Amino acid sequence: MEEENFRLQPDWIKEVQAKHVLHWNYRGFVEVPRELQHAGDQLEEIYMKWNYISQLPSWFTAIDHLTNLYLFGNEISYLPEELGSMTSLSVLDFGHNQLTNLPASIVKLTRLRCLSVEFNSLTQLPSDIGKLKKLEHLKVNGNKLKYLPNSISLCENLSELIADLNHLKFLPQNIVYLPKLNFLSVKSNQLRFMPAVAFFKSPIEVLVEDNEYLNYLSFDMSSFIANSRIQMGRDEVFDFCNRKEKSSSPSDQNLHLISNSIHLKNSNEEVVLPPTLNKLHGHANKGCIISLQEYCLRIVYSMIYRLNRLNSSCLQNQISNILPVNITNLFLDGPTALCHRCKKPIFREAIMILFSRAIPLMNLNLIKKMKLTVFFCERSCYYESDFLEKDSILQREIEWVS
Ligand SMILES: [Zn+2]
Secondary structure (H helix, E strand, O other), rough: HHHHHOOHHHHHHHHHHHHOEEEEEOOOOOHHHHHHHHHHHOOOOOEEEOOOOOOOOOHHHHOOOOOEOOOOOOOOOOHHHHHHOOOOOEEEEEOOOOOOOOOOHHHHHOOOOEEOOOOOOOOOOOOHHHOOOOOOOEEEOOOOOOOOOHHHHHHOOEEEEOOOOOOOOOOOHHHHHHOOOOOOOOOOOOOOOOOOOOOOOOOOOEOOOOOOOEEEHHHHHHHHEEEOOOOOOOOOOOOOOOOOOOOOOOOOOOEEEOOOOEEEEOOOOEOOOOOOEEEEOOOOOOOOOHHHHHHHHHHHHHHHHHHHHOOHHHHHHHHHHHHHHHHHHHHOOOOEEEOOOOOOOOOOOOOOOOOOEEEEOOOOOOOOEEEEEEOOOHHHHHHHHHHHHHHHHHHHHHOOOO
């Protein structure tokens, strides 16, 4: 202890003692100065950007009045679990460090409004990140994330989510229900699809450029991504056929998805659909009937949703006690799509139209040819929809090949 005291710099002690906001950027520190431990109790904001600090010592977490901590541009590869005890924190910036993980306790920071962990090496975020109810800004761009936790849809104050430059293949479906989200950037990922349901909050800016595998957009989602409202209509309607499962009976035109992909007739293209969707019903088939299970999912979800409005945590408590886990998860993740005509939720079975359309992408002088999908809950909605009347698709019914 004596030796430690010996190393303390009296000038620094004085400086720390005199301040509530400490600016120690660009100081060349290789560790968090011990002076903070001895004299930093009253500090509320600490800026130590662009140093060479490699770890946050556990004693640091005793500075419990701290509200803002900026450690952008250091070499931190590990954060102590004790971080979760710094419950005054509202802004945390660990951008440009070497983190591979966040401590599970970070979700205890219930006052956190801004969390930036951009440009680290994170492979996942805490699964219960939804506990951060005050979180408004989340920057996770430039990491190695393959998915975002479903519970992110419980961050009811989230207005900005930046997740560019990761390895995301899909987004949680429920993300569209975030009531305050007005900026979502998921550029440069490996997204195969966007959620099919339109965003609850409007207007919202959604950036999806440089997702080379993005193979289709739902018609409802497309207007959030294009910089002008996409008009109904049809440029090119695809016929598609079931890739592997050949039906023995030509009259059986129910289409089953295999590994959630459909294969376009007359081209080598493949369209990958959401993993929750596991059956497409051919609209030309007079006998097609949605399964009882799908009907039940739709009815129960609609009942619970009506009772609870958007209060998802209440929903979770109510249904997790009475329903099997996989059904609960389906509900919590939300419907795969909404029927284009009646807005009924669609979970695992749908009637779908697929067509191709040139879309002017938001913020880019680029017109990209995208495939668009329109989902219907059952045949009656398909036949009665305005979409079909206006565009006379009905007259040229798509031939589904099984
Ligand atoms: Zn419908």
